[in-house]
Amino acid sequence: MASNYRGSLRYSSYQGSVDSLTDSFNTMTLTRKPQSGTSLLSRGQPTGSSRGLQCVVCKIRPKFGEYQTCSTHCIKRVLKNGGDPEMCDYCHEKPRTPGKRQCGMDCIKKATVACLVCKCRPKNRRYQFCGRTCKRIALEYTPFILSIPKQHVTYQMAAKKFIDSWKSTTVQIPAIREIYKINLDDASLQRYNEYKETVGNEQFLYHGTARLCQLGVATTELCASLTCVCNIVRTSFQMVNYAKATGAFGKGIYTSSASNKAYRQYSGVHGAVVVSKVVLGKIKHVNKFNEVLSCPVGYNSVVYDRMDGKLNESVVYRDDAIRPVFLILFQ
Known part of the structure; x- marks a missing residue:
């Protein structure tokens, strides 16, 4: 369904504490060692360790190791096109059950725990990938979104x-209509992680x-509009684009711990909710609108638990304090 356009791809876990969420969502820090022979796979070379069965994509070369494909080239074809629509999207060998x-x-x-790139290994x-090869493939296309199958644990x-x-x-x-994993480049994630290590107190808002x-509906290509959610996927949150000068607590990037508060900003089929990891650091808690109009000295964020948190507002004042993780679209 997706094109070759950079920033668009079709396909793609919220659990426990923020620390476990960080590990789950930060797919760019995968540390698993590659299986033996990965260097050959990454070069697209056939090897003697192949199973002797044909690659499910090109149907010419033998499969490599535990993969259903012969090389990174064919893995990319599965990532972009989804494989044969009549065949199982995990083994890619047998017809789908009706x-x-x-x-x-x-x-x-x-399939509920499948790698979101090759889709044939756990x-x-x-993490969202099975190993370094699939991580490397994903990095070639960043920034982009991966559609997550509804049955997947993520x-x-x-x-x-x-x-x-x-x-x-x-x-x-x-x-919910669709949930997408937002994939950013290593440099963007590194800046965020460095700030997180310095300040701490990460939350998902x-x-x-x-x-x-038509992102997420008819296409996964990112449009050029600076005011569309596509720009968040492309550049993350930037103060120059997303800091609300008219905000109740000054020029900052506004999020909420209450999903209903975020949803009501742009509700319905024409809106989107971006799940983000946010470094709040030392919080200045306020009790009314306009109590502060900038981040107070000695603090890293401002939080207003309006209506006992039902309309929570959490504000950060720098680019590297926030990164998008998931895109949620609605029916």
């Missing part, structure tokens, strides 16, 4: 966290924004 994406219960179970525990975790963070008792929780194109 109404399912997989061929049977075994592959259905394995992801490396808390989707289930993100959806549960959104529901659990819904604090409104008067507005019904909206039906919500930011509501506009979707001015």
Whole structure:
């Protein structure tokens, strides 16, 4: 479904503490050692350790090791095009069971923890990729979004966290249409991680924004608009673009611990909620609007727990204090 356009790809876990979330979502810090022969795989070379069965993509060269493909070239084809739509999207060898994406219960179970790139091996525990090869492939396309299958543990975790963070008792929780993993480049993540190590107190918060194109509906290509959610995917949050000069607490980047607060900013099919990891550091807690109009000296963020947190506002004042993790779209 996706094109070759940089920043667009089709496909793609919220659990426990913030520390475990950080490990789960920061896919760019994967440390698993490659399997023997990975160097040959990365060069696209056939090897004697291949299973002797044909690559499920090119159907010419033998598969490599535990992969269903022969080389990184064919892995990229699976990542972009999704493989044969009539075949199981995990083993890629048998026809799908009617109404399912997989061929049977075994592959259905394995697909829930599949690597989001090759889709034929289990992801490396808390990370989204199975190893260095798939991480390297993903880095070639950053920034881009990966659509997460609904049965995948990552989707289930993100959806549960959104529901659990819904604090409104008067507005019904909206039906989620799609959840995408936002993938950023190493340099962007490194700047964030350096700031996090210095300041600390990372939390996962919500930011509501506009979707001015067909991202996530008819395409995964990022549009050029500076006011569309695509720009957050492309550049992360930047004070020059997203700091609200008219905000109640001055020019900063506004998020909320209450998913309902973020959703109501741009609700419905034309809006989007961006799940973000945010370094709050030392928090200045305030009790009313306009109590402060900038980040006070000695603090790193401002938090207003309006209506006992039901309309929480959490504000940071620098680019490297926040990075997008998930994009949630609604029906």
